[in-house]
Amino acid sequence: MASSWLILALLPALCLGTLPSSHAARAFFVFGDSLVDNGNNNYLVTAARADSPPYGIDTPDHRATGRFSNGKNVPDIISEHLGAEPTARLVHGSLVLITLGGNDFVNNYYLVPYSARSREFSLPDYINYILSEYRQILTRLYDLGARRVLVQGVGPIGCVPAELALHSLDGSCDRELQRAAEMYNPRLMALLEELNARYGGGVFVGVNMQRIHNDFIEDPKAYGFETATQACCGQGRFNGMGLCTMVSNLCADRDTYVFWDAFHPTERANRLIVQQFMSGSTDYIAPMNLSTVLAVDLHKEQMRT
Helix, strand or coil: CCHHHHCCCEEECCCCCCCCCCCCCCCEEEEECCCCCCCHHHHCCCCCCCCCCCCCCCCCCCCCCCCCCCCCCHHHHHHCCCCCCCCCCCCCCCEEEEECCHHHHHHHHCCCCCCHHHHHCCHHHHHHHHHHHHHHHHHHHHHCCCCCEEEECCCCHHHCHHHHHHHCCCCCCCHHHHHHHHHHHHHHHHHHHHHHHHHCCCCEEEECHHHHHHHHHHCHHHHCCCEEEEECEEECHHHCECCCCCCCEECCCHHHEEECCCCCECHHHHHHHHHHHHHCCCCCEECCCHHHHHHHHHHHHHHHC
């Protein structure tokens, strides 16, 4: 299996906000990579860690929790809109978020020139392979009872500071990695449409992470950011070399940076991302946004009681 699938974990997201009165509480399960990790990575034998400062610098107690951000990540912020599930109805009534694919390209296929995967597969065939694995996972989630699954596409992986540090002279995104994302994402969305046609519309909700991030990257100042190329925490070119540690360069105002470290967004960027989850058009999230999902499901719940 490709790399990001090996670290697939169930992350019961912490509810860090109050429950909106218009929404029924529900369980929230999260599967994925470091973009959505709330600390499981702390227990793995790996050099990629977020359990020491300056990670977590903007949390209420300024403590590193294992989240790859200065503060909250996407599942935390979605949880603010959900509340927590009281005792039962855990799976069938739950919301599931799954975030996979990025590591399969960045840390596998393109990790080194002539990687094992790139020798084994052409890029189109590799995408077919990933999607065949993804189909099995999504089908298994449905078989286990999941009926609302948010599926994130791959973001602009050629534009993260780590890749700019390696491949860019002027801050331009790496074309080959961008090509991979641009080939993969439409195929993933087509897979979700196919599964919805089989199981019923709205089970699988596709999130166009590349489109959401591109808004920041193409015009960061329009969103209040000073830079979309430089990481807040790091070292080297674009602060994209190595790990974020206590001896790294650290920006003074995290809210003006799209990227917290070489790969991961700041809390402020994550909040803007979740705004598109909640209220974005079908250009960003389809077949409906999360606010619509919650309203539809609340209506169904009220009709049953």
